[in-house]
Amino acid sequence: MKIYHNLSDFKKLNNAIVTIGTFDGVHFGHQKIIKQLVEKAKTAHGESVILTFFPHPRMIIDPENQELKMINTINEKAEILKRLGVDHLIITPFTRDFSNQSPEDYIKNTLVDNIGTKHIIIGYDHRFGKDRSGNLADLKAAGLHFGFTVEEIAEQDIHDVAVSSTKIRQALLAGDVSLAADYLGYPFSIFGRVIKGDKIGRTIGFPTANIFVEETYKLIPGDGIYAVTVEMNFKSEVISPMTDDKISDSIISFTSKLPASDFQLRAFKGMAYIGQRPTINGMTRNIEVNIFDFNEEIYGQDIKMNFLKFLRHDVKFTGLEALTIQLQKDKEATLAYFESVS
Template identity: 85%
Template sequence: MKIYHNLSDFNKLTNAIVTIGTFDGVHFGHQKIIKQLVAKAKADGGESVILTFFPHPRMIIDPENQDLKMISTINEKAEILKTLGVDHLIITPFTRDFSNQLPEDYIRNILVNTIGTKHIIIGYDHRFGKDRLGDLTDLKAAGLHFGFTVEEIMEQDIHDVAVSSSKIRQALLAGDVSLASDYLGYPFSIFGRVIKGDKIGRTIGFPTANIFVEETYKLIPGDGIYAVTVTMNIKDEEAKSDLTDTPPASNAQSSTFKGMAYIGQRPTINGMTRNIEVNIFDFNQEIYGQDIRMNFLKFLRHDVKFTGLEALTVQLQQDKENTLSYFNSLASE
């Protein structure tokens, strides 16, 4: 898949099969549209093109609203779209000027003159252009003039999937990562860098890697303890994944480990900031500065304040047992 970070970088195609949207999370509903796009491009001997936007349009139109967080970062979105067989991904910088284009200018300048659209697949409620005045009627009329066809994803088809990015965000904020994963079709994940913490976990037998997520717009699940898998590159040839029987090569290879993650302000020690930490099972290497990915599989419990570190340690041991029981149940399925 070729990725373009500006429309000016894209070379006009002779037979572009196009869809447009933010596709946050690339959930089951999105995947239905994208698979239809890819299949149409193959059937027509064309090339599939997704036109998406960054930042999310709502972040520009309503900048005072800081509550909107994204299920996927722009890089995570691109990774998923690549697996679906998309040929071209255009990531258009969304600005006030871009949003103020008249619908007819948007169609002519972008869809026709820049991309070379011959067929467009779009949702029943798609709106575009200044004040969101453009709609399917405008697209179909323009198609007759410019020579492209319009395929509408019917409302019933969308509703049959019974999933939306809003539902997924609500599930994640409530800690229901299992439901979110069902909607997405894959585990929700966080990608970040391991940074130094205060090392309190080491003193009670539960060392944690503190995760810094650079993208401030990335949605973080609700506070609590989660069963997770952790994927990272391991350089030590002695280390190996506890989910596979194959040790990684000495020149660094991706390995996956079981673990339990914590999200919260650490009320037992009167913490002041919200932390993302993970205790990686059967792992004792220094990984400061390492980029890791955490897949959230199951919510275990809410964050609570304990009477002290001793009571916290007892609970963490129980959390670990519950996490291992969860993984054992997966293995027996």
């Protein structure tokens, strides 16, 4: 899949089969539409194109609203679309100037002159142009003039997409990562960089890697303890891979930072913590992971955590001794989970 970060980078196609959307999560509902797009491109001997926007339009139109959080970062989304067989992904910078185009200018400049659209698959409720005044009827009328056809996504399919996105966000905020995975079709993940913490975990036998997520718009699950797998790149001779085939199959490898030829992606089991560490009167919300059977220094390393099961809510304990006892129970519960799915 070829990725373009601006319309000006895209070379107009002779037979572009296009769909448009934010596709946050690229969940089962989105996947149905995207498979439809890819199949149409094959039968029409064309090339599939997804036009998406970044930042999310609502972040530009309503910048004061900090509540909007995305299931995927733009890199995560691109990786999933690549696996679905899309030929071209255009990530258009969404700006106020872009949003202020008339529907007619948007169709001519973007869909016709820039992309070369011959067929577009779009929802009945798709809106575009200044004040979102353009609609499906405008697209169909323009298609007759410019020579492209319009295929409408069924209302029920659009409804399912909206409902699924809402349910996924609700599930994640409640910590129900298993339910979220059912809707997504893959485990929810967080990609971030290992940073230095206060190393309290080391003093009680549970060292953790503190994760910094650069993308502030990324949705973070509810506070608590989770069974996770952790992916990271190492030189091939350093560390043996996780051999549990069942868990390995559940992993979705990240490619936003491709390894050099002498590096290899490895996966490990662990338990993650999200919360403010109330037992030590923590002041900030942390994302930490205790990686099992692992003692390498990985400060500055980019890692990916796949959230597989919620274990318990965050609790304030009477002290570090009580916390340590509970963490041992959490580890046993995590290992039992991995054993149950092996």
